[in-house]
Amino acid sequence: MKKHIFLLIATLSGLVNSAVEIWAQDNQSQNQTLNIYCWTEYIPQSVIDAFTERTGIRVAVANYASNEEMLAKIGAGAGSYDLIQPSDYTLAMLKADGRVEKLDLSKIPNLANIAPEFRGLDFDPNNEYSVPWMAGLVGIVVNVKEVKRPVTGYTDLFKPDLKGRIICVDDPRELVTWALYTLGKDINDISPDALDAASGVLKTWMPLIRAFDSDSPKQAFLNGDVTAGVVWSGEAALLLREDPDTFKWILPSEGTHLFLDNLAIPKGAKNIEAAHRFMNFVLEPQVGKMISEEFPYTNPNLGARKLLDPADLANPASYPSAEEIKKLGMFKPIDGARAAAIDRLITDLRSR
Amino acid sequence: MSDTRRPRFDEGRALRSPGLRGWLLLSPLIVWLVLFVVFPTFLTVCASFFRTDAYNSLVFEFTLSNYTRILDPLYLGIIGRSLWLALLTATLCLLVGYPVAYFIGRVSGEWKNILLIAVMLPFWTSFLIRTYAWFQILATKGFLNAALLSLGWISEPLDLQYTSFSVVLGLVYNYLPFAILPIYGSVEKLESELVEAAYDLGADPRRAFTRVVLPLTAPGMVAGFLLVFVPALGMFAITTLMGGGKILMIGNVIQNQFLGMGRNMAFGSALGTMLLAIFLVSMWLIALVRREER
Numbered sequence: 001m002k003k004h005i006f007l008l009i010a011t012l013s014g015l016v017n018s019a020v021e022i023w024a025q026d027n028q029s030q031n032q033t034l035n036i037y038c039w040t041e042y043i044p045q046s047v048i049d050a051f052t053e054r055t056g057i058r059v060a061v062a063n064y065a066s067n068e069e070m071l072a073k074i075g076a077g078a079g080s081y082d083l084i085q086p087s088d089y090t091l092a093m094l095k096a097d098g099r100v101e102k103l104d105l106s107k108i109p110n111l112a113n114i115a116p117e118f119r120g121l122d123f124d125p126n127n128e129y130s131v132p133w134m135a136g137l138v139g140i141v142v143n144v145k146e147v148k149r150p151v152t153g154y155t156d157l158f159k160p161d162l163k164g165r166i167i168c169v170d171d172p173r174e175l176v177t178w179a180l181y182t183l184g185k186d187i188n189d190i191s192p193d194a195l196d197a198a199s200g201v202l203k204t205w206m207p208l209i210r211a212f213d214s215d216s217p218k219q220a221f222l223n224g225d226v227t228a229g230v231v232w233s234g235e236a237a238l239l240l241r242e243d244p245d246t247f248k249w250i251l252p253s254e255g256t257h258l259f260l261d262n263l264a265i266p267k268g269a270k271n272i273e274a275a276h277r278f279m280n281f282v283l284e285p286q287v288g289k290m291i292s293e294e295f296p297y298t299n300p301n302l303g304a305r306k307l308l309d310p311a312d313l314a315n316p317a318s319y320p321s322a323e324e325i326k327k328l329g330m331f332k333p334i335d336g337a338r339a340a341a342i343d344r345l346i347t348d349l350r351s352r
Numbered sequence: 353m354s355d356t357r358r359p360r361f362d363e364g365r366a367l368r369s370p371g372l373r374g375w376l377l378l379s380p381l382i383v384w385l386v387l388f389v390v391f392p393t394f395l396t397v398c399a400s401f402f403r404t405d406a407y408n409s410l411v412f413e414f415t416l417s418n419y420t421r422i423l424d425p426l427y428l429g430i431i432g433r434s435l436w437l438a439l440l441t442a443t444l445c446l447l448v449g450y451p452v453a454y455f456i457g458r459v460s461g462e463w464k465n466i467l468l469i470a471v472m473l474p475f476w477t478s479f480l481i482r483t484y485a486w487f488q489i490l491a492t493k494g495f496l497n498a499a500l501l502s503l504g505w506i507s508e509p510l511d512l513q514y515t516s517f518s519v520v521l522g523l524v525y526n527y528l529p530f531a532i533l534p535i536y537g538s539v540e541k542l543e544s545e546l547v548e549a550a551y552d553l554g555a556d557p558r559r560a561f562t563r564v565v566l567p568l569t570a571p572g573m574v575a576g577f578l579l580v581f582v583p584a585l586g587m588f589a590i591t592t593l594m595g596g597g598k599i600l601m602i603g604n605v606i607q608n609q610f611l612g613m614g615r616n617m618a619f620g621s622a623l624g625t626m627l628l629a630i631f632l633v634s635m636w637l638i639a640l641v642r643r644e645e646r
Contacts, residue, residue: 069611075407211596223491336406343613
């Protein structure tokens with residue numbers, strides 16, 4: 001009996017020992033590992049592999065599916081990430097709270113490749129805290145073989161003849177934004193009155209919607225489940241690439257908003273040097289081309305655009321005209337109470 | 353009634369003190385339970401009494417507001433619907449699973465193993481892949497509609513995906529093995545002599561089933577029911593995927609509070625704590641009923 005216990009203790013302490021060793025090794029090699037916390041399906045594996053091959057720096061990737069999810073984790077101080085990928089208004093929040101590091105722009109000369117209209121936007125006027133990743137917008141896709149009548153905006157998309165044939169991205173703030181646009185209101189005014197007005201519009205829309213899907217709304221189009229919808233421009237671009245005769249992209253006449261996703265370094269990052277190198281690397285034209293080929297959002301990198309297939313450049317979902325871009329709004333940060341009010345409204349509308 | 357039983361319990365070997373070796377053998381399980389069940393549950397209960405800031409981080413100020421917020425008819429309605437969907441799922445799993453489990457339990461050796469493996473086979477692929485496979489079957493241009501159209505049974509494709517039908521189907525499909533396995537366990541222990549004795553004493557097949565087989569397999573049915581009901585109540589992925597996010601369950605609301613626009617993990621924790629309370633109360637009720645039955 002005693003012998004057995006001794007054996008057990010010996011084995012256990014051996015296990016603990018090796019665990020400690022592994023942990024210590026991990027801590028050591030952390031210096032050569034870049035920890036990226038980014039959106040799912042947004043940084044191609046080929047880009048990460050190319051970075052490791054070039055620099056010898058290993059990359060570890062963790063994913064999130066919404067800005068809120070990332071904010072919760074960064075806000076709780078969890079995880080030691082070196083790079084995050086916040087959207088415009090989220091970066092504004094992080095910046096205001098001093099949760100992102102100031103960049104050393106001398107280490108990111110490739111920032112010059114970014115088109116002027118995507119540099120120095122309101123949320124980061126001098127690009128002191130972020131470099132652009134990809135831009136995109138939200139718009140309407142219609143299967144013109146099934147829907148014979150014209151569709152120009154949200155109001156004539158959400159009509160009873162398309163009941164059960166419409167898909168929308170699964171994002172409460174987006175829904176409210178489209179309703180505010182049709183009312184001709186400011187999309188960043190999330191006051192109780194504005195939400196009340198939006199609620200009236202959304203009540204008539206909700207019964208017409210077949211499904212909400214932010215991950216891959218294009219699948220429902222290809223499966224024949226829906227014939228129209230409001231989706232991310234990158235998803236729309238993939239549909240148009242697949243079958244340009246069937247799918248048509250429409251920029252809603254009432255208005256829509258532009259989003260710009262960025263790379264930034266969270267406060268407390270251990271590997272600031274490697275993070276800068278990654279930022280500069282992805283802003284190279286050749287790397288920008290790799291990103292565009294896999295995720296055809298609006299590439300803000302002019303050097304990369306020069307290398308793209310002309311057919312992709314002509315894709316109206318990926319590259320709206322300069323005139324169209326001028327009309328687009330952008331999200332501003334909203335506080336917890338307003339976010340919660342939106343969440344409650346949409347939860348309510350969905351559970352009717 | 354229970355008094356007459358208790359002495360027998362004391363005589364058994366079960367109550368022998370486990371001793372040092374017993375505790376050592378148990379220790380991995382205890383460490384696991386404490387680390388991954390007791391501790392997280394404790395954190396959830398604690399979090400439900402605080403507030404959150406704009407980042408959804410906890411602010412350590414005691415409040416009961418998260419619990420009063422549950423009383424909002426909106427959330428009560430969603431809780432009610434979740435209970436109904438979970439009950440429906442568990443009942444359907446029992447109805448479908450019982451004959452299957454009974455058959456497997458009664459079939460001879462080699463077939464038994466093959467059938468048991470067949471029940472567990474779906475777990476060899478990921479949950480997401482299994483669920484996405486249903487998209488290909490239920491879609492407007494999917495296999496099922498194509499088959500029905502070519503048979504001439506329907507003239508227009510049916511809307512199957514993103515409906516209450518697809519949600520319930522997804523739930524039953526995913527949880528069916530959890531109902532089959534415990535019932536199988538009970539059926540296998542059922543001695544056929546007892547059924548024969550019922551026949552000898554003049555029972556017809558129906559009476560033999562309701563008076564002998566059913567009561568003896570009841571523990572497996574209760575276990576199977578709970579194993580389906582409990583996880584189904586908190587499910588959110590199937591409603592999001594198969595229901596197109598249109599049919600909200602309480603799991604979806606909780607997920608939104610932690611990772612979505614709700615930005616209120618304290619409220620999410622309160623909802624989670626309430627679910628835990630529902631489970632504990634229903635387990636306790638079941639235990640009570642079963643003690644009465646003895």
